Amino acid sequence: MIGILGFVAVFAGGRWLGWAARWVWLLAWGWLLVLLLAHAPYMPPELGAFVGGEFRGWFVLGVLAALALAYRTGLRRLQGRVAPVVAEARPGAFSAVExxxxxxHILLRxxxxxxxxxLKAAKVLVVGAGGLGSPALLxxxxxxxxxxxVIDGDAVEGSNLQRQIIHTDARIGMPKVFSADVAMKALNPFIEVRPYHRQxxxxxxxxxxxxxxxxxxxxxxxxxxYLVNRVCAAAGKPLISAAITQWEGQISLYDPTHGGPCFECVFPVRPAPGMVPTCAExxxxxxxxGVIGAMMAMEAVKHLTGAGQGLRGRLMIHDALYAETRVIGVKRRAGCAACGGG
Structure with a gap:
């Protein structure tokens, strides 16, 4: 009886204390060796009676456990030799799974x-894998x-998890771009993710x-x-830019190449230091x-597919505290330093 209770204590205690499996099994084998020694011919009979069982019984148990462990180890090695099937992003036709x-989406007219x-042929760059980037990327x-x-030079911190839903507690300390890579590929293995861990x-x-x-x-x-806007304007690339603070967010599509204003047309003067505090402040x-980041992704899908009316020349402002959303018209500004105006 003592012998059985010893095994129960080893496995139950190891699980409760969170020990690694190899240490639990090592203790179990150690306890079995103690039981075998207790029934050895040169040991006092009282010791064998105290732990219970007999030498042959414990020996057979050890042989069966060793065979089971050998089978499990061999099976794992065979499984490791099999190359996993990895879904790859393929150009052209869709697979049945895709x-x-x-x-x-395909049902939508x-x-x-x-x-x-x-969408499959498109290449989209997301600057920032934080609060707005998280839902947009997903x-x-x-x-x-x-x-x-996705480009971002920061690492995941505990304070990020209140709003940056692409990251997890288990990935605290990991660069945000690699954390985002893990989440996106877990969600959709048919895409290609290019993480850039730098500012x-x-x-x-x-x-x-x-x-x-x-x-x-x-x-x-x-x-x-302003850097992103200036580079996009010079390259003729459309830019979806958004910002949030406290309860309010705003979003627009800046595309001077196709007649819309750029970011600097709408916001030509940078706010004085401290006038527009960050989320951390x-x-x-x-x-x-999540609301504004999802809007960014929605506008991206619309822009890439040509669906509906986008936010080129329009600035959407969302007030979450009072559940109000309004859209105002914005225009190119003559003499804009970034795009030249019109």
Whole structure:
């Protein structure tokens, strides 16, 4: 009886204390050795009677356990030799799995099969994998955008998880772009993700933006916003830019190449330091980045497929505290330093 209770204590205690499996099994084998020694011919008979059982019984149990462990180890090695089937993003026709995945898009008259093909062929760069970038990236991946680039130099912190839903507690400390890569590929293995673990800088911004069809900017500092806008305007790339603070968010499509204003046309003067506090300074309601970030992805899907009316020349302002949304017209500004105006 004592022998059985010993095994129960080892396995139950190991699980309760969170020990690694190899240490639990090592203790179990150690206890079995103790039981075998207790029944050895040269040991006092009273010791064998105390732990219970007999030498042959414990020996057979050990042999059976060893055979089971050997079978399990061999099976794992065989499984490890089998190359996993990895879904790859393929140009052109959709696989049966992809057709099932995107069926709800294909049913929409405004998207359909041709629109879904345009999404698959598209390349979208998202600047920032934080509050706005998180939902935008997830919905771009779910929508089937073929290539998604994400650039961010930060790592996941515990305070991010209140609103940055693409990250998890288990990935605290991981660079945000790699955390986002994990989440997007888990959601849709048929896409290509290009993570850039660095801050966007003047020296390579133009070269990076040139690789993509559309740029989404969800950063929280004006230096990066103006840099992204200037590079997109020079390259003729459309830019979906959004911003949030506390309970309010705004979003627009800046596309001077096709008659709309650029970001600097609408906001020619940077706010004085401290006038527009960041989320870290002023706080932000957790669902608000999700609302505005999802709008960014929605506008991206519309722009890439040609569905509906986008936000080119229009600025949407959402007040979550009072559940009000309004859209105002915006125009190009003559003499704009970024796009030249019109």
């Amino acid at each position: 057709l099932d995945r995107y069926a709800r 405004e998207i359909g099969g041709p629109g879904q093909k345009r 919905y771009l991946a779910a929508s089937g955008v073929g290539v998604i680039g 966007l800088e003047e020296g390579f911004a133009a070269e990076l933006v040139a690789e993509y069809d559309l740029v989404l900017d969800g950063t929280d500092n004006f230096d990066t916003r 002023a706080g932000v309601a957790a669902p608000l980045p």
